[in-house]
Amino acid sequence: MRLDDALRVLLLMREQSDARYEAACVRWLGRFVTEGKALSVEDVQEAADLVASLKSDGAAAAEELLSLCREHGLARA
Numbered sequence: 001m002r003l004d005d006a007l008r009v010l011l012l013m014r015e016q017s018d019a020r021y022e023a024a025c026v027r028w029l030g031r032f033v034t035e036g037k038a039l040s041v042e043d044v045q046e047a048a049d050l051v052a053s054l055k056s057d058g059a060a061a062a063e064e065l066l067s068l069c070r071e072h073g074l075a076r077a
Contacts, residue, residue, distance in 0.1 A: 003031055004075035007065055011058055025051050036072040043068065 053061040069075035
């Protein structure tokens, strides 16, 4: 599953208050770090901040995460 698809799953988990949501967020972030191309520490920090903000600002944070994924070759253009 591509990382952008996994992000969509995270959003569904959040909407359904899935008990596994937090662990899934950590796994998603781990994949971002290991699969991303030419990541900087700032990119990783930005992704971590956006994942954390998915709970309160899901749609906006998800759009920014998708953009970051595209920038690093992790999402469909």
